[in-house]
Amino acid sequence: MWTPIALSEDVAAGTAAPARLGGAEIVLWRDGDGLLQAWEDRCPHRGMRLSFGFVREGRLTCLYHGWQFDASARCRLIPAHPELKVPGTIRANPWHVRERAGLVWVADAADADALPTLPDDTPMRGLRSLAVRRPRAAVAAQTGIGAGGWIWRDGALIGLHGADDATSMLHLALPQSATAEARRRTMGEATALRDALEAA
């Protein structure tokens, strides 16, 4: 099952960002060329959050002891033992990740066909992700967002994921052709939607 988890633009090239899905901690990161990865947010060495790390030369480097992981999730360098040929068993734990319609989607099993069908000729741009202090099920019920985790509303794409038992996140994207005025208006509506959901 693919779930929208962030805006594409919220994971800038050469940076790492944290995300949580149903309590599972995930690091999203991009190399300098913009290639996106999603892994369990846990260094195989001593469990440090990889999202605290930094990206250099196409590798995510753990902030704690500097182990470096390349795009294949394999550890390529252990700075304390630079001469060591690091075995392929030392690797981060990847999720499946795709980008579509301005959003980042993750899945814990390869199921690309289950991605929502969106108009290919409508390139989207992320607007805002915002946290809602309500469980995912409650937000889904109130907004009509189905199991797929997304819905079209008034020309905007709204994605939804549950970060933990008590907190959800809405992700909004608009067609790239949307005017600045339309973006501002939708931004205000999104904030109002969040406040209404929390007040319910």
Added chain:
Amino acid sequence: MTAPAALVTDTAPVLRGWGLDDRSYTVRLGAALMGVGLAWLTDRRAEVQGPVLVRHGRDIVGVRAILRALADDALHPGWAEPAAEGWEERAAVIGERFSTLRRACLAAGRPETGSAAEAWTLLRPLEDRLAEQHEAGAAFLGGAHPAIADLLAFPAAALSHDLRLPHDLVPATRRFIRALRAWPGFLTMPGIAHYQ
């Protein structure tokens, strides 16, 4: 862009602060980013009472007032610009309240019940403002150049995990943290790394 050179002279203002105090850090960070020389004196009392700036023979207390005084000597006039819509004042309140909550949490050894809820209340307006600013093409609370409001809000944003408010829930705040961290002269404190 290179970091402004902060020259510490005999007449430089002296900060009496504490290394793990977020308010003392706010002042050190401000001076470093503004390019204002600052001498540092460790004073444990600052952990509870906050830092004191001794400048031209006068003691200045309160982080906002200290930053205002430093901004008078800043190389770039942008630092002294008050942020629009009262954000300097709002950020001062956020910073002070956050600092109090954080001290209570650290003293208790773990976040107290309710501190995460209060952290939400404090940081949500900041997240909303930063999201709007980003949409308007500005990285900071007042515009494209950081100002005192940004310094006042920064520790609350960057150390929010001390109150169990994880950064995955505040993407606009994350972007703001990255923007200030990339500013020439940026300084760290325990819990705030500098690596991007």
Added chain:
Amino acid sequence: MVLYVSTTLFQHHGDAGNECRASEKGPDSLAQCHRIRMEGRFDAAGMRRFAEGRAALLDLAIDTLDVSPTRFDSRLSGDEILLGMFGMACLLGPSGCVVTRFESLPA
């Protein structure tokens, strides 16, 4: 608590009698075989899971010889540096495990 760590733990032992998986490793690797024994207080099943999981992560072959709530005895083979890392990981142990004595000797 006395923490005893064998001084041989992080040393290279070019022991000719050591018949580890040298042939399975790359030509640059210093394949070694170590007998690793630990004493302390731990949940036996948890310690076993942890040690075998760490060995798999570090690409070490492990033969668990004896495990009880106070003792863990195993034979491991693989790269010398990775054996050292295995030892350090076990010393820190999984939560709830206290290692009071640790020994790693070429087998």
